[in-house]
Amino acid sequence: MTKKKVHYLRHLIEKNEKNEISEAEKNLLEDFLKKEFDNAEWDSTKMGSKENVSAEIFKNIKAHGTVKKSFAIYYKYAAAACIVLMLGIGVFLNAKVDVKDITVTTASATDSVKLTDGTLVYLAANSVFKYPEQFNSKTRSVTLLKGNAFFKVTKDPKHPFIITSANIKTRVLGTSFHISLDKGRSSVTVITGHVRVSSDKQITYLEPNERAVFSTSGLKKQRVGDMSLYGWYKKDIDLNNVTLHKVFTLLNFKYGVNFKPEDKEMLNTRITLYIKGGLSLRNILDQINYVTHLKFKPYGETVTVSH
Known part of the structure; x- marks a missing residue:
């Protein structure tokens, strides 16, 4: 909210408290309070009815004598009214729910995460993904x-x-796509839908x-001809x-x-x-060996391939 709007709201609140406010x-x-009330982010399953909580907030404030009688007409929008009242006395109230971040790290196997909005995230081996336990803002942001x-x-x-x-x-x-991040080099490949990708300058x-x-x-x-890798x-x-490069x-x-x-x-x-689900890497390499006659020698996290 701009300083100009805050100043004007303070002016209206002061006029209302002095009973000098016009009907217009x-x-x-009241229209502003109703808009703030209607657009407020709210999780009814965790916080209960917005209307009931708002009425309770206003009731508690009124009990402590911080709201004058002339302001009581806005009790229906108590949650928004509380914010505007704080602006009116020069205090900005910005209450936020403490959202816990969860970090998932994979090693030598894949993993999957279902987010609270129903989004599915499949993580490849050696990946690190961070997401909020609950989305509470106007965007759903993950890393x-x-x-x-x-x-x-x-x-x-x-x-x-x-x-x-x-x-x-x-x-x-809402779409499906693959993101790769390796040593600062990032790529996004779209399977379905439309995606917007941005850097600092592009x-x-x-x-x-x-x-x-x-x-x-x-x-x-870039245009991608073969999408088989992204399954x-x-x-x-x-x-x-497909090429062995894609298989590897x-x-x-x-x-x-x-x-x-x-x-x-x-x-x-x-x-x-x-590749059938549940097969070990050794089983898959044996299949490739049968077709190509290539030899595989595992050593730690590296497999040497030779004729």
């Missing part, structure tokens, strides 16, 4: 601190969903099969004629391992592979 000014003040995540955002036009990932912000109303809008990549050179928009979060995965990237998402090929040309090899 009284209607203006991807590390790794990869696939989002299926519940549609809510009144409360945009915003993901911060390093140097970019992704803003959506903004771009994405549609399905489009990706925005942020690096030291800025924000760039990594599913229980069963069917890969048809997908396995990195699911199991947190890095692949080190002795010959990078082998990454262009194409295979068809079915």
Whole structure:
């Protein structure tokens, strides 16, 4: 609220207390209180009826003698009236519910989180995601601190969903997309719906099969031909004629391992592979070995690939 508006509200309140307010000014003040009351963020399941709580607030204030009789006509909008009254005496009241942040960290396996608005977030291995226990503001804001995540955002036009990932912000109303964050390099790939991606100096809008990549050179928009990689979060995965590079990237998402090929040309090899949910990494590597005759040697979080 601007200082000019606060000053005018204070002026109206003072006139009302002195019984010098006109009918038009009284209607203006009541309209403002009603608007504040109607637009107030409120969780009825946790806080009860807005009307009942407002009436109780006003009752308690009145009992302590802080509200004059002439102000009693606004009891219906007591919650908003309390805020305006504080502005009138020069005190800004901004009560907020203490919202707890939850951080989820994955290691060598994937995980999923269902947010309070119904949004589903699938986290790849070696990822860190932070979100509020309860959304209380006009936006639904979360943060991807590390790794990869696939989002299926519940549609809510009144409360945009915003993901911060390093140097970019992704803003959506309801859609599905993948975000990758690795050493400060962020990318957003859209599966369904429309997405707005912004950095400090640039903004771009994405549609399905489009990706925005942020690096030291800025924000760039790209077209994505093959979307098979972005089904990594599913229980069963069917890969048809894809490169080993994509297979290894997908396995990195699911199991947190890095692949080190002795010959990078082998990454262009194409295979068809079915990954059933619950299979161990060893089982999957045995399948790839059967098709390609490549050899895999695990060492810690790295798998060496050779002919």
